[in-house]
Amino acid sequence: MTDEKKSISSATNIAQALGAVDPAYKSVIPGIYPGTTYEREADGSYPTGRVYSRDQNPNYELPEQLLCALEGGREALLFSSGMSAALAVVQALRPGDHMIAPAVMYWSFRNWLLTVAKEWKLEVSFVPNGDIPALEAAVIPGKTKLLWLETPANPTWVVDDIAEWARVAKEAGAHLAVDNTVATPLLTNPLKLGADIVMHSATKYLNGHSDVLAGALITAAEDDFWARVQVNRKAGGAIPGPFEAWLLLRGMRTLHLRVERASQNAMAIARHSEQAKGIRAVLYPGLESHEGHAIAARQMKGGFGGMMSLCIEGGTEAAMAVAARLKLFKRATSLGGVESLVEHRASIEGEGTPCPPDLLRLSIGIESADDLVADIEQALEGRNT
Missing domain, CATH: 3.90.1150.10 (Aspartate Aminotransferase, domain 1)
Incomplete structure (x- = not known):
């Protein structure tokens, strides 16, 4: 991202979708690209850089770029739902790894961690929200690889200190992922407070009109852990359709x-x-x-x-x-x-x-x-x- 784009306010970047104009017809509203595959040149190359729509549809690019600008991240990925985005992070762990999550959090994801995670041979510890000593005590040296935080926490709206969770994660050699759905990038930027990955259920505030199911992840670094998250999305096909991605961007502009x-x-x-x-x-x-x-x-x-x-x-x-x-x-x-x-x-x-x-x-x-x-x-x- 250029320094010029960084200096423009979030409100302007949101309203103008980073100033994007449709390259083919100069429309101020981007088009919808339903195509699932792309033609090769005679020499076998792909001049647009796209091979298949499962992870390379043009309609993903603007929302992902806008989310990177708002959260201050290096790369973003759209998903078919908030749950699929969250699971892509957890499933990037290895069998036998340990993760920590707060006791109060989104119920469906908490249920997954309480049930299915065991079948994946993942160990999960839950700690009281707002209790940093309990968080520190829950760390298993050499095994704890992920801390998952949701703040404010649904539905009691307990607030946790993201910077303190980030400190504990760093000392443990673990990644910190933060569900920022409720706060939105306009009110809180977890990456700037030390988090490694931010998750959004884009169904909620990002879309804002109760007509799209989508999720998103934004990362602070393109490291090996993020590479596994990318593989999870591509291999699992957990992506929104082109029209849903277009609707998401339309909603994000307000x-x-x-x-x-x-x-x-x-x-x-x-x-x-x-x-x-x-x-x-x-x-x-x-x-x-x-x-x-x-x-x-x-x-x-x-x-x-x-x-x-x-x-x-x-x-x-x-x-x-x-x-x-x-x-x-x-x-x-x-x-x-x-x-x-x-x-x-x-x-x-x-x-x-x-x-x-x-x-x-x-x-x-x-x-x-x-x-x-x-x-x-x-x-x-x-x-x-």
């Missing part, structure tokens, strides 16, 4: 506007909810009362994101009733879209969840904050309005 609005809305709702009757606790890193606020304020810039949780007085039944009475919030899984969503996470995650039974997870969208606050108020009061 990322800065959506994240700013969602963060502002979430802060307004969190501050109001702190004073609301019927709420036991408000879990949002932007609040001074949040136990991880000081760390969040240090490693997040420009806001604290659009994800929060409300713990409702009265337990499971009361929480489910509040969710049922919400009118503007859609009762649906996922997060990061323009529409606000609510979910009773404990019932979704099931047995073994570390999620409190009275917790409602809120993905705050870009609607009017006043309307969303009013919707929560009427749901808490049980009014039929």
Whole structure:
């Protein structure tokens, strides 16, 4: 990347997709290239450098370049989902290797680590979020090869110190991978804090419109571990289609506007909810009362994101009733879209969840904050309005 591109603001790079123009027709919007294979020259060469679309489709290149610019990475790869991106990292480990993950993290990935990882002969240790001494004690000298961190952690939004995790990883001779889905590259840059790899479920904020399934990885260095990740993607075919990649880039071009609005809305709702009757606790890193606020304020810039949780007085039944009475919030899984969503996470995650039974997870969208606050108020009061 040129020094000129580096000096341009993130907002401009996002809005203009790094200034890209379609090379064939000079369209300011890139085209969609559904072709799966590319013609050789008579001498057997490939003048475009592309052989097969499984890992060389032109529609992957702009989103990957933009992600590199936003995260400050050396190379990025698109995947078919956030899970496939995460698994490409874990499956780059060798049988017998040891990895460490936080106790609270994305439930589906945690389940994979608790079950399938054993079949891959991987050893996994879980440590309490925010407990650096426990993290240090979990390291197995010579065996620990990967530390996986998610911060803020879904769905309680515990905040971990990325720089401290990076220090422990470096001392152990391990890689640190950080799930940056919730914070987005606009609020946190894990690579600049010492992480080796950043993961995004691009389905969420990067796309932002609840119409694309995709994932992404960005690396700080093109080392041997990253080479194995590349092989996992190419050999496994865990890639999005050209249209999905095109839609992802289209969504990314408004990322800065959506994240700013969602963060502002979430802060307004969190501050109001702190004073609301019927709420036991408000879990949002932007609040001074949040136990991880000081760390969040240090490693997040420009806001604290659009994800929060409300713990409702009265337990499971009361929480489910509040969710049922919400009118503007859609009762649906996922997060990061323009529409606000609510979910009773404990019932979704099931047995073994570390999620409190009275917790409602809120993905705050870009609607009017006043309307969303009013919707929560009427749901808490049980009014039929």
